[in-house]
Amino acid sequence: MPTAIRPSTGKLTTYGPGALALLLLGGLGGYYYLRKRFEPAPNQLSVPNILAQCTFQWQADPDAVPPEPCAALLVPVQLPGCPLTCYLQFDTGAPSSLLYAHALHALRTAYPATAAVVQVHGASVPNFSFQLGAATVVAAQVRVVEYGDEELPADSAEPFIIGTLGADVLENRVLVLDYAQRRFQLFPQLPAALARRAVFIPLRFRKRRLLLRATLLGQQYELLFDSGSSAYALITNRKPWKALAEVGAAVQTSDVNSWGHTLTAYTAPTQAKLELGAIALPLRRVTYIQGVKWWQYVLMRASGMGGMLGNEPFRHHTLILDTFAGRFGLIAHPIES
Incomplete structure (x- = not known):
């Protein structure tokens, strides 16, 4: 039976002993330890x-x-x-x-x-x-x-x-993903004809993570573009999820397989627009996931990352990831009636 969004009354977050020690004793040092521990290996x-x-x-x-x-x-x-x-x-x-x-x-x-x-x-x-x-x-x-x-x-x-x-x-490449035509193109440089048609915003490719700034309901977030989260529009933590979800709307609960571990996803409808520079896209759904490991939660909060964008918001666009020039681009397609 679906549940409903209720106004937040506030709730204490429970951490395991390791996380508590990190938060109490580590401070920024704990964050930098985690960041170093989970930074990517050299590109092979x-x-x-x-x-x-x-x-x-x-x-x-x-x-x-x-x-x-x-x-x-x-x-x-x-x-x-x-x-x-x-x-x-x-x-x-x-x-x-x-x-x-x-x-x-x-x-x-x-x-x-x-x-x-x-x-x-x-x-x-x-x-x-x-x-x-x-x-x-x-x-x-x-x-x-x-x-x-x-x-x-x-x-x-x-x-x-x-x-x-x-x-x-x-790395040092340009990916063009045409969702409508299911076309995957990896270029050494972006063709000028495509660049002229696109609207761009800045893109950071930090530690091989694609980060962009977006506005949701007047609030700015730094979001990770995660093409592996194809079924979701936006995954965030509980607090912004409650702010973005429609009050009183039905919440869909589902199990998520994350590398053999079962997590719980809570997805709700939202009226929020995903504002990327001059482009505003309907978000339609927002999700938070329960069961992530404590260090993932701490690292996400400490790094300032506000959530992960999946493929869903861009399904009527061609998406451009230009890590060489540091820009994220979109080309709109007509929506078939």
Whole structure:
């Protein structure tokens, strides 16, 4: 049964002993320890200076309520010696690309020739390469995590996901995502014809995290663009969620799988507009997630980050992420009636 938004009466937040010690004793020192502990490793990807483009696929989540047709953005890739088209989930919330151990084992079992090019040593695959459109992307080393499907899908049309394509692929590059045409284009530089059509705001690419400033109900926020949060418009913490959600509106509760951990998402309708410079986009929904680890909450609060934007607000636009020039651009598309 759906719940309803009620005016806040205030509630104490409970932290575990480790978080409490950090907050009481660490102060800014604790924040800098966490920031250092979780900053990304050096970029291992080498992307050639040519256009890398493909048609991406949306992965649906039929178990969501209501069913979500665009739960994950999948990029097709080809591995040397493997006839099967594999997929990487494009996730700008991940500063480094990853491979999934269970999926790699299933791939090597079904296609033994791939064992020579996908050799797992400890917790990484050295000298890993894949074809992204016409471009060959090479990684000196890619970390492997215990995740992924343990066998290939019975339906050959179903995408087989072998890993995550993170924000490391964007370093000193320009990504153009045309949501309407499902077009993924990675340029060395932004073509002038596209630049003339776009409206830009500043973009920070700090520690391989895409940060932009937005205004919601007159309040400024620094938001992370996270393409891995495809099913959500805006994820924030409880206080701004209560301010943005419609009072008295039904709240949808759902389970979220975050790397094998089940979290709870609370999503409510909102009338707030997402203001990005001269552009105002309807947000429609706002979400907060319960069950995140204490250090994630502390790091987010201490860093000043106000939330994460998913793909949903931009679905009627072409989105431009120009990390080379430090700008975030949008090109509007007509909405079909």
